[in-house]
Amino acid sequence: MPVLTNILKQIDRLSEWSGQIGKWAALLLVLVGTYETVSRQFFNAPTIWAYDTLCMAGGVTYLLGASYAYLHNAHTRVDLIYSHLSPRGQAITDVVCALLFFFPLMGVMFYMAVSWAIRAWMIDEVMFNSFWYPPSGPYRTVFALGLLLLVLQATAKFIRDIHFVLRGERLD
Structure with missing residues (x-):
């Protein structure tokens, strides 16, 4: 267990x-937005x-913040039933929902993000929302990396939940 x-x-x-x-x-987002407005x-x-900078900074904030939010249980949740469950019931619900919904969706999204990132680098794709035309490869790579980090954090939580359901003790 110490290795895990x-x-x-x-x-x-x-x-x-x-x-x-x-x-x-996020700070870059505020600074660029302020600069552009003034x-x-x-x-x-x-x-x-x-x-384009605002779009990319917003996306980076969202994508790199996703695993952080998951770690701190800060994602939005419809909490009508979940909060009334016992800790073990919550862990079982999290395991079932992760298997049925989260991991399949994230698997598809991660596959597509990696495909898009590879394609962007191979064809030297640019963003065409403005006349700046920045390369899209770096942004698409960060997108895929953000999803990877989210899946890793979800996997860590999944392992902790399974351990709690089976053994009744938290795994730090």
Whole structure:
């Protein structure tokens, strides 16, 4: 068990690290948005790069923050029944829902994200929402990485839930 516990803690550290990077992308989002607004409204000088930068920074914030939010149980949940269950009942519900819904959906999304990232690098794809045309490979790679980190964190939680259901004790 010490090896497994160590692996789970390493996954948790990755999610913490991912959340820290995500918060800096959120700061970039605010700074670029502010710059674009002031530039456009007060100086009548809009940029060609702000829109794509805002989209990419928002996506990075969301994607790298997903595993962090999962680690801290901060995702939105419809909690009509779940909160009334015992801790073991909650763990069983989490295991069943992960197997039926989360892992199949994330498997498809991760497969598609990796495919899109590889394709973007192979064809030198660019984003065409503005006249800036930044390369899309880096963003698509971060997208796939964010999904990978989310799946890793979900796997860590899944293992902890299985352990709790079977043994009745929390696995740190």
